[in-house]
Amino acid sequence: MLIEEVDNEVTRAMSRWNSVSSKTLKKYVALVEREVEAAIAEEMPESKGGMFDGWSAGSTYYVGIYADYMVDDLAQRVLLALASLLDGNDFGADAHIALIIETLAVFGKDPGCLRFIVGDNCATNQAIATRMGLPLVGCASHRLNLAIQQYISEHKALLCQANELMTQLRTKKNSASLGSTQIFGL
Incomplete structure (x- = not known):
């Protein structure tokens, strides 16, 4: 909302x-x-790992940046930023690095505090790891995202209907009449 x-x-x-x-x-x-x-x-301690992933929603590209660290022998994963890249036209390694540096600065941390980064094994993430001098720990989130996208693509028409219905239900009159309506032939 x-x-x-x-x-x-x-x-x-x-x-x-x-x-x-x-x-x-x-x-x-x-x-x-x-x-x-x-x-x-x-x-957040001075020594930590970083995890990030990017995705598109419509025409906007977003990046989620997390910090991974230990506190009292407990693993912590904290969302530091969920933002679009600083330069909306550049999706390369340098733009991602600039966002990582900017995000860490908000928390008073230097990029030198990172010991590793976690991300899917793509060319951009490999370039980020190489330029920052950090090991890249791969993850399966990209494969999961691809599988989910493939699954929901089969139901695209139903998802569009649900989205359209939710948009129409924003009005008080339509919302009140929902109780007497059968949805999607169910």
Whole structure:
């Protein structure tokens, strides 16, 4: 849901919360973000691994960046960033490295703190590992993603219908009439 949705009267009518403007909500989300970043930076040791994966949603390419480390003999995996690349037209190793460096800087960490990176074994990730002087630990997430994409491609029409229905149910009138509607011939 878009943050601006809190300004929508229909959305407010369906909520039990007191009304809040999108400006106020954004302000407090930013304050919480700073507190969480500070807590992660304090917990994160100087020596750690990094894991990242990229994917496309529509025409936007996103990268998730995680830190992998140990605290009191327990493995931790913390999401540091979920963002699009800094230069939206460059999907190469240098753009990924710039995002990794920028993300680590938010937490007061230097890229030299990384001991390894985890990612699927593709040319871009190999180039990132080589340029950063780190070992690349491969993972099976890419194969899983390909398998899921293949599976859901068989059900694309049904998924499109579900998406269209959810879009239509945003209105109060359509949502109220849902109880008397049979969906997808089920």
